[in-house]
Amino acid sequence: MTKKQRTILFIICLLLFCLIAPAVIFYSQGYRIDFKHRKITQTGGIFLRVSPKVAKVYLNGKLKDKTDPFFGSLLIENLLPQKYLLRVERENYHFWEKEVEVKEKLVKEFKNLLLIPKNPEFKLLFKDIEDFYFFPDFHYLILKEKGEEGWSLKLFNLEKLIKSHLINEADFSKKGANLLELRLAPDKKRLFLKIKIENKLRYFSLSLEKIPPSLDSETEKTWNFNLDSKLNCLDSQILKNDFYCLDSKGNIWKNQTKIAPTPFPLKEGTNYQLKILKDNVFLLENQTLYRYNNSSQSFEKIKEEVKSLVLSPDQKKIAYFSDFEIWLLFLKESFKQPFRKENEKVFLTRFSEKINQLFWLSSHYLIFSTKEKIKISEIDNRDKINIVDLAEFKNPKIFWDLNKKQLYVLSQGKFYLSEKLIK
Numbered sequence: 001m002t003k004k005q006r007t008i009l010f011i012i013c014l015l016l017f018c019l020i021a022p023a024v025i026f027y028s029q030g031y032r033i034d035f036k037h038r039k040i041t042q043t044g045g046i047f048l049r050v051s052p053k054v055a056k057v058y059l060n061g062k063l064k065d066k067t068d069p070f071f072g073s074l075l076i077e078n079l080l081p082q083k084y085l086l087r088v089e090r091e092n093y094h095f096w097e098k099e100v101e102v103k104e105k106l107v108k109e110f111k112n113l114l115l116i117p118k119n120p121e122f123k124l125l126f127k128d129i130e131d132f133y134f135f136p137d138f139h140y141l142i143l144k145e146k147g148e149e150g151w152s153l154k155l156f157n158l159e160k161l162i163k164s165h166l167i168n169e170a171d172f173s174k175k176g177a178n179l180l181e182l183r184l185a186p187d188k189k190r191l192f193l194k195i196k197i198e199n200k201l202r203y204f205s206l207s208l209e210k211i212p213p214s215l216d217s218e219t220e221k222t223w224n225f226n227l228d229s230k231l232n233c234l235d236s237q238i239l240k241n242d243f244y245c246l247d248s249k250g251n252i253w254k255n256q257t258k259i260a261p262t263p264f265p266l267k268e269g270t271n272y273q274l275k276i277l278k279d280n281v282f283l284l285e286n287q288t289l290y291r292y293n294n295s296s297q298s299f300e301k302i303k304e305e306v307k308s309l310v311l312s313p314d315q316k317k318i319a320y321f322s323d324f325e326i327w328l329l330f331l332k333e334s335f336k337q338p339f340r341k342e343n344e345k346v347f348l349t350r351f352s353e354k355i356n357q358l359f360w361l362s363s364h365y366l367i368f369s370t371k372e373k374i375k376i377s378e379i380d381n382r383d384k385i386n387i388v389d390l391a392e393f394k395n396p397k398i399f400w401d402l403n404k405k406q407l408y409v410l411s412q413g414k415f416y417l418s419e420k421l422i423k
Contacts (some may be wrong), residue, residue, distance in 0.1 A: 044102040046076045049111045050088055052423050058087040063132040068376055075107075090115050094388040096378075109337040112364040114422065116376050116388045117193060122409065124418040125161070129415040132156075133401045139397065142166075142191065144368075146413070149175065153191075155208065158401060161403070161417070166213050168190075168208060169337035173197045183223065186238040192223050234266075235274040244281070246274045252281060252292070261297055264290075277311040281329060289320060291329075302345070303327065313402060314363040319379075323354045326366065328379060338382055349377065349385055362422065367407065369396045374409070390421075 004098040048057060049329040053072030057064045066076045067088075079102045084411070089097040093115040100108050126143070130151060133142040143154040143163060150169030169177050178196040185192060202219040225243070231253065233245040245253040250263030252274070258343040259281060266272065267285070275282040281292040283299060289306040290299040302320070309320035316332045317340075334340040353370035361367040366377045372394055377387040393411035407418040412414055 017363055041081055042104040043078045043373070044081055044104055045107040046084070046086060046100060046102065047073070047075075047107050047109045047111070048088065048113055049073045050113045050115065052093070052115060055088050055090040055093075055115060058085075058089065060085050061087075086110075088113060088115065092118055094118055094386075096386050098386070100383070100385040111336065112362070112380075114362065114365055114378070116390060117419075117421060120356075120391065120421060121419045122391065123418075124414055125417050126163070126415040128413055130413070132397070132399070132410055132415070133182045135188075138184055138188055141408070142417070144179065151179065153179075153206075158404070166208075167215060171215060172202075172204070183225075186225060192218065194223060217355055222253070234272050237276045239276045244274060244276050246272055246283070250288055252283075260292060260299070264299055275309060277309070278315045278331065280318075282309060302329065308358070310358060310360060312360050312363045316363070319348075319358060319360065319366055321355050321368070322356050324352070325350045325379070326355070326358070326368075338380060346379075346381060348379060348381060349387065356396075357398055360399070360402070363402060367398070367400055369398045371395060374398060376406070376418060391418075 046059075047346075048067060050067045050072045053067060054069050055067050055072070057067065057074055057076070062064055065074055065202050081102055081104050083099055083101045086098050086100045096113055096115060098110075101347040102108060110297070116258055122172050128146045129143055130146045131144040133144075140157050141156040141158065145152050147168075152167040152168045154163040155166050169179075172195055175198065179193065180196055180201075181194040181196075184190075185205070189207065189209050191208065193204045195204060197201045201220075203220055203223045206220045207214045207216075221233075223238045225238060231245050232248045234248055236245045238244070243253075243255050244259075246264075247253065248266075250266045252259045254266065258303065258415050264283060271284075271286055273284040275284065275374075280300075282291070283290045287306050288304045288320060289302040289309065291302050292298075293300050303322075305322040305358065306320050307322055309318050316334065317328055317330045320327050320329065328346040328348055329406060330340040330342060330344045330346070333342045340346075348366075351370070353373065356369045358368040358370070358372065362377055364379055366379065367390070368377070370377055373392055374390045374396055375387055376390050378385060390407075391409070393409055393416075395411060397410040398407060405420045405422040407421060409416040409418070
């Protein structure tokens with residue numbers, strides 16, 4: 001090769017390096033040519049973490065990859081900024097789908113994606129169950145069982161799945177007794193019962209420690225957990241050894257101290273419920289929900305027509321619902337996608353079917369019942385909300401066992417237990 005040829009070859013290589021090197025650098029930094037918009041742009045990505053862990057991920061209808069079998073995660077990189085139809089599938093599970101907008105230099109995260117099993121198995125546990133009662137942090141259910149000689153109460157162990165006898169209707173009165181309400185004592189060692197006998201209200205306590213359980217007469221003050229004899233509590237609650245009381249004058253007490261400087265204006269003939277959720281004070285006036293604001297030292301109306309409210313397992317948000325709507329209130333700021341501000345209210349969804357009960361399936365999913373269906377919904381409202389029908393029962397009453405990840409269902413006198421729904 002002559003000197004001239006070597007010089008020409010060197011110049012060609014130098015020119016190629018000058019052309020290719022910037023392209024390689026730009027490519028490594030996420031730059032791509034967007035032919036649709038005729039410009040150079042930086043890419044973004046999508047990150048998923050799915051349960052169960054192995055699932056197929058589709059982008060715009062094409063299989064992109066599978067999630068990692070160890071962590072259930074997948075990072076899709078180098079995506080041009082635009083909208084994509086993201087779909088996650090697994091055999092025998094309901095699919096999850098959203099339209100996701102990818103932006104430059106950003107990764108869209110879906111870290112709490114849960115796939116719900118199709119047609120889960122429900123095992124029949126008992127027949128002739130009229131009703132059941134559940135209480136927070138109590139590892140038992142109280143079953144009300146129908147018998148030939150009236151109703152009876154059974155203590156059902158959630159761990160061992162066995163029931164033991166507590167008391168019969170005839171133990172209250174040979175002429176019959178109407179069980180109106182049950183409460184669990186703060187020490188979780190006694191049940192308090194409100195009973196109607198011959199048109200008279202009576203109050204009793206039933207020991208859960210003695211065999212057989214002992215029945216004692218009680219007063220209305222004991223029924224309301226009136227730990228302070230000077231207070232006349234309309235409603236009360238005990239949380240972490242702190243006693244909360246709404247008295248007949250509208251004052252709310254925490255132990256011996258008033259929470260609010262001015263009483264809540266009570267209305268005659270109105271039902272009031274005191275709800276303490278992670279040191280947040282809520283008040284239901286019939287179905288109007290109020291929350292006490294520590295800064296303004298006053299009660300703020302949140303929403304009318306609220307049936308109940310439930311604290312999430314991570315204690316960072318509550319779900320409250322009416323007959324047809326579900327809302328969220330974020331008690332703390334969330335720095336995870338989707339980002340939420342403290343005290344932010346989010347309308348989740350509305351149904352044509354009446355909502356009866358609602359539980360947190362996890363800190364990111366809800367499970368609730370309607371007249372003939374049990375549904376599960378995510379709370380991520382970016383694009384559409386994924387909601388699936390888990391099962392069909394007539395007038396179901398449900399209880400979600402957060403520890404065992406199983407669902408109890410009472411329908412038409414039959415008491416069922418689901419397979420494990422989160423694996």
